[in-house]
Amino acid sequence: MSQNARLLRVKASFIDDSCVVTYLNGSESLSQPFQLQLGFQSIRESFSSEDVIGQKVAVAIHPQGRSDPHYLHGRVNQLTLQDVSDNGTRGYELSLVPGLWFLSQAGCNRIFENKTAVEIVKEVIKSYGAFCPLELKVSKRYLVREYCVQFNESDLAFVQRLLAEDGINYYFTHSETEHTLVLADAPGGFADTPEGTVVIENRARTGGSEGVAIFEWRRTLRYHPQACEQLDYNQDTPKNFYKQNIPTTSKFSQVPAVNSLQRYGGYNFKDGSNSCHDFEPDYNKLLTAHWMEAMESTHNVAEATSNCTGFRAGARFELDHALASECDKYLLTRVSHQASNSTGGLERYQNRFQCVAAKVPVRPPREQVKRHMPGPQMAKVMSMSASASQGDADPQRMIRVQFPWDSEHNSCKLRVLQGYAGSGWGASFVPREGQEVLVDFINGDPDRPIVVGAMYNKDNQGPKYTATQSGWLTQSGNANEFRFDDKNGAEEVYMKAGKDYNFVVANNETGAVHNDQSLAVSNMRSVDVGADETKTVGANQSLTVGTNQTLTVGANQSNTIASNKTETIAVNFAETVGAAKELTIGGLYQVTVGAAMNETVAAVKAEEVGASRFLVVGQSMSEDVGKDRSLNVGNTSTHTAKKIQISAEDELVITVGKASITMKKDGTITVSGKDIDFKGSGKINVKASKDVIIKGKKVLTN
Known part of the structure; x- marks a missing residue:
């Protein structure tokens, strides 16, 4: 057996000239991996997968009368060992696929950021090395994708989806040594077939005929x-x-309303x-x-058969048809190959193909949809947007997270679900770095994640709340806390401000404490009441001031004490009244001064005692009147002392009715009255430095 002079010839590292190709079947489509079945006979008893699987195979199609063959090239992904024939050779079948097919056997869960679809595809394919040579025939500008996720997709499904989303086709070119993946986004990205212009004939031509032709041409409108x-x-x-x-x-002609x-x-x-x-x-x-x-591109599709061995999906040809309306340039979108090498000398190649007018824009079908995320996923918070951790405002409350399935990349900025959200109002809780969060996906789209909650784990076990406690404990150097305890008989609402605690009541505030209330202020306390304040204490009130107390009343102050009042001042007491002061005591009034008592009245002082007044001075008593002094006693005035001294600088006058005694500073003493009696139980001495004059109507002497 020999391959020489046969229509189909195969070249591979594990095949020699003694192997003879018996058939070739398979198909290739635009933007799909091709699949070919190659049968051959060999005198070898067996091949191992180690020798065959993954190897390159080139199939040369040699039409009669042509010196240059057309190639189909692929890699082996399956080997079938058949039975032994009558001539002692064994049959084998190889399944040939492009290197791109192997991307269907692998896949990663990963994140790409700020790359175009073409850049992502290049990066994925590059990781497969020589398995998938790539050629770019793209001419358009493609969007830089902020965030693109591959999740639970094979690399092939991911690549095909990205290309379909951006309307980029792919096809393969074949040579004796390689097949190349070509990306094309415009008509200029497709090459012409080697056959050039092909004529329609009424009967089928075989590969053994001298010319190439197309037959059984038909067109479908959908x-x-x-x-x-x-x-x-x-x-x-x-x-x-x-x-x-x-x-x-x-x-x-007609279309429905919808x-x-x-x-x-x-x-x-x-x-x-x-x-x-x-x-x-x-x-x-x-x-x-x-x-x-x-x-x-599926609306107007032509279909036919041909013996053109150079027809490939993604190639263009010119049609020469008896009907002028059919003469045009077409783009092959699908080609199915059938070829056989017969030991009896009957060799045949034929294909069936589909095509569209080359001028029609062709895009891959949008059948490759994103993997629908089956549900929420766990993630770890890696960073907060802007400098939110330091208090800067972030209107979207965004964070970046890391999923367990991609430890090399963080997510895009994710919005955080809030329990209440409005224009300038709502709730705002932003997860912090290191937290475990639950991430869901809008419309199941892996490229649109959103944080919907947070969970505890072994590393983040949360506040040490009991089974009856619930609340919020924030993360900071000195955290804020709002906690509820529903333990029977010990119900509690607990609130702690890590630093400042501010609240605003736009209108009324009403509170009721049905038992005790205790408030401890470690430093200063200020209460500002804009209008009236009323405080009612049902029983006792105790006020202790550690140092000074200052009370300022802008207008009047009124204190009413239903019973006794006791006031104890350990040291001094100073009281200043800007105008008048009135003191009314319904019963007894007693003032006890332990040491000296000074009383200063800037103007007039009036003192009125309704009954008796007793003044007791334990030692000396001094009274100093700056100007006049008047003493009016309604009845008797009694002064008792061991010694009484009266001193006047200018004049002293004692008057009783019409009687008076006048003493002047020059020493003159005048005693005036109606009758004047001098009586003495002892002596009465009259002595003068000068004359003693006694005048009267009658002077009597004894």
Whole structure:
């Protein structure tokens, strides 16, 4: 056996010329990995997976009359060992796939930040090394994705999804030594087939014929939605409910009233350097247009068979048809190959293909949807937005977290669910670094996570609350706390301010304490009452001031004591009355001064005693009157002393009715009255330095 001079020839490291290809079947489609089955006979009894699986295989198709073959190239992902034939050779079948197929056998849960879809695809494919050579034929600008998640997706599903989202096709080129993955986003990214212009014939041509031809040409026109509409919502512009509507360019005779296909949540954000975190409207309009173009590319599809061995998905050819309306340039979207090497000399190649007009924009179908997150996930808080940990305001209350399935990257900035949220009002609790949080996903989208709660774990066990206690204990150097205790008989509401405690009551405040109240202030206390204050103490009141007490009353003060009042001053007592002072005592009034007592009256002092007044001076008594002094006694005035001394600087006058005694500072004494009697139980001496004059109507002497 020999491969020489056969239609199908194979080249691989584990195959020699004694191996003969018997058949080739398989298909390739635009934006799909190809799958080929290659059968061959060999005198070898067996091959091992170590020798075969993953190896490169090149299949050369040699049409009769052509010196240059056309190649299909792939890698082995399956080997089938068949039975032994009558001629002693054993049959084998190889399954050939592109290197891209191996991405379906692996996958990572990971996060990409601030990269385009093309950059992400390059990064994923690069990790597979030589298995997947890549060529880029992309010409458009693609959005830098702020945040992109691969979760529970194979690498192949992830790559195909990203390319489909951005409307990028892929196909493969083949050579004797390699196959290459090509990314294309415009008609210029597709190459022409080696056949060039192909003629339609009425009968099938085999690979052994001299010319190439297309036969059994037919065209299918399909209905598709008349418009694609994408809707979305963005928290940074909450008044806008985003909508992009792209109508079709296809024409139909009649369409139903409802003919638009809607999807929600397909928008992409501006890149991460944009502070407003808004959508990119122009780009999202383009994505909606790509979605419409993907459906329009299935509207007008031609199908045929041919013997063109150079036909490949992603290649273009020119059609020469008897009908001028069919003559055009077409893009191959699917090619199914069938070829056989017959030991009897009958060799045949044929394919069946689908194509669309090359001028029609072709986009991959939006069948590859994001992996729907099955539920919330645990994550660890890695950082807070801005400098929120130091007290700076963050209107979105955003944090970054790390998921267990991607220890190398943090998430994007996540919003935190609040129990109450409004315009300038609501609740605000932001998880701190190191906390375990529960992250859910809006609409199940892995690219739109949101923090919905926090949990305790072995490292973060929370406050040491009992089974009956609940509340909040914040994280700070001296934490704030608000706690409830529902223990039967010991119910408690406990509040602690780590530093300052401020509260504002816009109108009334009413409180009731049904037992005792205790308030301890370690430093100063200030109470400011703007209007009236009323305080009622049902029993006793005790006030202790450690140092000074100052009481200022802006107007009047009135104190009413129903019974006794006792006031004890350990040292001095000073009382200043700016104007008049009136003291009314209903019963006894007693003043006891332990030492000296000084009384100063700046103007007039009036003292009125309704009954008797007793003044007892234990020792000396001195009275100093700056000007006049008047003493009026309604009845008797009695002065008793061992010695009484009366001194006047100018004149002393004693008057009783018409009788008087006048003493002047010059020594003159005048005794005046009606009758004057001098009586003495002993002697009466009259002595003068000068004359003694006695005048009267009659002077009697004894």
